[in-house]
Amino acid sequence: xxxxxxxxxxxxxxxxxxxxxxxxxxxxxxxxxxxxxxxxxxxxxxxxxxxxxxxxxxxxxxxxxxxxxxxxxxxxxxxxxxxxxxxxxxxxxxxxxxxxxxxxxxxxxxxxxxxxxxxxxxxxxxxxxxxxxxxxxxxxxxxxxxxxxxxxxxxxxxxxxxxxxxxxxxxxxxxxxxxxxxxxxxxxxxxxxxxxxxxxxxxxxxxxxxxxxxxxxxxxxxx
Numbered sequence: 001x002x003x004x005x006x007x008x009x010x011x012x013x014x015x016x017x018x019x020x021x022x023x024x025x026x027x028x029x030x031x032x033x034x035x036x037x038x039x040x041x042x043x044x045x046x047x048x049x050x051x052x053x054x055x056x057x058x059x060x061x062x063x064x065x066x067x068x069x070x071x072x073x074x075x076x077x078x079x080x081x082x083x084x085x086x087x088x089x090x091x092x093x094x095x096x097x098x099x100x101x102x103x104x105x106x107x108x109x110x111x112x113x114x115x116x117x118x119x120x121x122x123x124x125x126x127x128x129x130x131x132x133x134x135x136x137x138x139x140x141x142x143x144x145x146x147x148x149x150x151x152x153x154x155x156x157x158x159x160x161x162x163x164x165x166x167x168x169x170x171x172x173x174x175x176x177x178x179x180x181x182x183x184x185x186x187x188x189x190x191x192x193x194x195x196x197x198x199x200x201x202x203x204x205x206x207x208x209x210x211x212x213x214x215x216x217x218x219x220x221x222x223x
Contacts, residue, residue: 036177039158041088046138047174049090049160050074050123051082057170059159060123062137065130068123069140072111075121079103083123086134090160091172096134102126117198151183155202179203 048068050058058074060083068083075081084090086097104124111118129135158176179202187201195201 036157036175039088039174039176041094042134043088044158044174044176045086045134045136047158049084049087051084053078053080054082057160062135063140064137065128066125068125070121070123072107072119072121073113073116075105075107075123076111076113078105081105081123083125085129086132088174089172090174094134096132098129098135100125100127100129115194117196149183150181150200153181155179155181155200157202 046062048060048062050060050068050070052058052074056074056078058070060068060070060074062085063069080101080103082099082101084097084099087094102123102125104126105121106124107121108118111121131137156176156178158174160171160174182201182203184195184197184199184201187199188195191201
């Protein structure tokens with residue numbers, strides 16, 4: 001499976017659109033999970049929710065018993081990360097879930113906060129965690145997959161982001177939606193130079209998508 005995470009938004013002000021990071025209302029572009037459904041507990045046991053500096057929410061993937069894969073924009077300029085592991089409803093007191101704090105992170109050395117190129121990072125937990133039916137690492141893609149054409153592949157997008165532009169809060173429940181990958185050429189025709197080999201685009205004509213304003217979303221492609 002292949003996992004990729006992107007985006008964050010402010011807990012207390014999800015209606016803000018953009019400003020400098022020094023402004024307390026800063027938000028990156030978000031991604032809604034539209035046309036999807038609520039995940040069952042343990043269905044995606046690698047998915048984690050990251051509370052950043054007690055102000056923003058990000059998504060991430062557990063890739064081992066001590067490492068989280070997330071977006072560089074979720075770590076850039078921030079200091080404290082509270083991570084909900086094994087959660088479906090992140091505000092419920094669910095059995096066998098973990099909430100851990102850490103300050104250890106490593107962003108891609110060539111991450112560009114203006115263009116979001118190389119938007120990938122790792123967060124290291126303070127201690128190794130135990131695994132159970134709700135907490136399991138995801139399998140990372142093989143190196144050989146970097147040149148693979150994924151056009152037409154079925155993918156899953158998931159997260160706690162908003163489900164429509166009318167939402168006023170993020171979701172408490174993890175949601176997911178099945179989507180189909182489209183070609184880079186087709187995506188570039190709509191998005192221009194914003195698209196490169198490191199991007200994955202999907203067809204949203206059937207109303208199922210990660211809309212242009214959600215976040216905390218995880219991409220998963222089964223191999």
